[in-house]
Amino acid sequence: LAPAYIRTIAPYQPGKPIAELAREMQLNEADIVKLASNENPLGISPKARAAMLQAMDELARYPDGNGFALKSALAKKFGVGLGQIVLGNGSNDILELAARTFLTPADSVVYSQYSFAVYPLATQAVGARGIEVRAVDFGHDLDAMLAAIEPSTKLVFIANPNNPTGTMCRPGDLVEFMEKCPATVLVVLDEAYTEYLPAEKRSDSLALQRQFPNLIISRTLSKAYGLAGLRIGFAIAAPEVADLMNRVRQPFNVNSLAQAAAVAALDDLDYLRETVRVNRAGMEQITSAFVRLGIPFIPSYGNFITFHVGDGPALNQFMLQRGVIIRPLASYGMRDSLRVSIGLTGENDRFIAVLEEALDG
Numbered sequence: 001l002a003p004a005y006i007r008t009i010a011p012y013q014p015g016k017p018i019a020e021l022a023r024e025m026q027l028n029e030a031d032i033v034k035l036a037s038n039e040n041p042l043g044i045s046p047k048a049r050a051a052m053l054q055a056m057d058e059l060a061r062y063p064d065g066n067g068f069a070l071k072s073a074l075a076k077k078f079g080v081g082l083g084q085i086v087l088g089n090g091s092n093d094i095l096e097l098a099a100r101t102f103l104t105p106a107d108s109v110v111y112s113q114y115s116f117a118v119y120p121l122a123t124q125a126v127g128a129r130g131i132e133v134r135a136v137d138f139g140h141d142l143d144a145m146l147a148a149i150e151p152s153t154k155l156v157f158i159a160n161p162n163n164p165t166g167t168m169c170r171p172g173d174l175v176e177f178m179e180k181c182p183a184t185v186l187v188v189l190d191e192a193y194t195e196y197l198p199a200e201k202r203s204d205s206l207a208l209q210r211q212f213p214n215l216i217i218s219r220t221l222s223k224a225y226g227l228a229g230l231r232i233g234f235a236i237a238a239p240e241v242a243d244l245m246n247r248v249r250q251p252f253n254v255n256s257l258a259q260a261a262a263v264a265a266l267d268d269l270d271y272l273r274e275t276v277r278v279n280r281a282g283m284e285q286i287t288s289a290f291v292r293l294g295i296p297f298i299p300s301y302g303n304f305i306t307f308h309v310g311d312g313p314a315l316n317q318f319m320l321q322r323g324v325i326i327r328p329l330a331s332y333g334m335r336d337s338l339r340v341s342i343g344l345t346g347e348n349d350r351f352i353a354v355l356e357e358a359l360d361g
């Protein structure tokens, strides 16, 4: 039915939904802890919730196809022009838009081993060729990625911090990468988890974007802003790049509730601060348990952490049976590893308790 490059796409594997596990394992939904999709454990920001309730009265109308209010809020927050912004139905939409706008089946795309699953997916969906570059210490090898660029390469995907490994690129290394990267190659810098990076580790990607028009910054409101279910992402790019992506974008790809909630969430700095605080505390809680239990892990700069257990699928199954949903990484070629999202203290406790039980058994 479909061309070979579509038939060979490996399906994206989302975290198992709570309702599905409850039915499978005959558990109460209330007893299940989901730490599988790097969601914000605080729930939605009260400001975003209020804005959304108000926007409900306008649902008979189409959303603003140009997202004027949301783009204005983003432009103000990040000091960019409205014409530099592309809104996405989640940042997955941004990644896919970049592929659909700039790639043909004759082109190639460079990305790292152990990086986000959507990069190969978006590449393959347009029939382009993925060039996967071997990771170093589970992170991006930027020098090797530069060396892997071919004449046919039109796009590079870099996740910083990276999912699923939680590694980060040093700011100076990213600058050097952009300096050496050919201007004809577009670089998508996926900063889905940037808010979790301590300020001194964070790249000044906006300054980098001003300097290098071939840099596209991708961000999301799904993680630190707590709006994963509403699907809001955005790109900041050179006006000519953003213009092309906006031509390919579906006109109403971000719905009205999402736009209203996003404007309010961007402004809720208390929520953002609390998110980062809770994440830091939870990261400390989980990593100290790993140390105590002798479980090796990859130090993480995101809101999740990947640890090595030997037989990942077996421990994952053990956890599922006890109502703890985390993420197996076999589809990333990391069969002996699992990824857990950082939750609230009680949720992290549940995860640690089941982990200890598995080690005892």
Ligand code: PMP
Residues within 6 Å of the ligand: 038, 089, 090, 091, 092, 093, 116, 159, 161, 162, 163, 190, 192, 219, 220, 221, 222, 228, 231, 232, 233
């Ligand atoms: N980039 C990275 C690195 C991610 O981990 C994710 C979420 N899993 C996304 C992009 C996409 O998130 P969303 O579509 O919800 O913005």
